[in-house]
Amino acid sequence: MQAAQLSGGFADPARDGARAFRAILDAMARPGRIVSVAGASAPGLSDAAAAVLLTLCDADTPVHLAVPEAAAWLAFHCGAPHADKAGCAFAVGQWDALAPLDPYPVGTPDYPDRSATLVVEMASLTAEGSALTGPGIDGTANLSLPDPDALRANAVRFPLGLDLILCAGDRLACLPRSTRIGGA
Template identity: 50%
Template sequence: MALAPGLRDPVHDAQRVFRAVMDALARPGRVQALTLTLSPPAPLTPELAALALTLADADAPLWLDAPLSASPEVAAFLRFHTGAPVVADPGQAAFALVSDPARCPDFAEFAQGTPAYPDRSATLVLALDRLGEDGRLVLEGPGIRGRAHLSAAPLPPDCAARLAANHARFPLGIDLLLAAPGRLAGLPRSTRVTEA
């Protein structure tokens, strides 16, 4: 099977994707538009592929969840376009691509950073079906004026508790990017998440 092409315009497409990611993390709960022309091999979604191609490289290893690592085409696509090592140990990854968020491993299995270097921690990218600025998740913290609301599905069943535990470890912890078709939101570790 022929390798699917990467970003059509690597310089400017990557810049646009990065700005969407930057705005998503700087303004948690604000959903950013992310429209792409990528058609990566399934089950890798265009959004997950775009984020990996924009941010991963030889210095930033990728971890793939079970459905993604079951597809040799996905690994070949990511290796060719990013040059990033694909690691089996979640603790070694800079970015984790999760196509089945309902079965996402515990956040504590990923790199949390150290007290002196909390930045040496993972960013998880979850492929969702739906993402909206209304819903049961209530967000507070840096980047949010007052409160924000977020609806996102599917998520791990105990997601609010996991996010609370992640926030409690601040400044250690992981950061989440939620990527639904054409839409992106961020949940950095600094955000307090509760369920209304």
């Protein structure tokens, strides 16, 4: 076993996980807001994505991991089963590896919550670009999105659809399916 897959977990899983979750909760409740999360690192993943996986994934969440270098780390720290795109609760990777969005579970009309969450690794994350409106946003927010057209198609399916956690370095922002995506 390599040291890299054994290390990089939260030093104090209960408390660090609580703080990381509050940042993710804040970001999901306020789409477009960029927050930072600390305390985790994984080979091949941003620190933010590593923190998301430690906070939310475990033996109950099949993960579609499009980053092979992180597979052993994920197995050790989360025990999450591997899944293909159609059977996953979480999918992790760069946009080009995760797209197109068709195969992922989007929930059902009776249970829209049974949809995947995409953890998208971005080269950078800035409060510029697409104009976002909707629940959690006071007026308008701007956020650099990986593929606004595909994400508009996702938003049209509300209440079904995918929810995204965009990661870059130690920062993340969320795009729930409830957010309306305007121009730019």
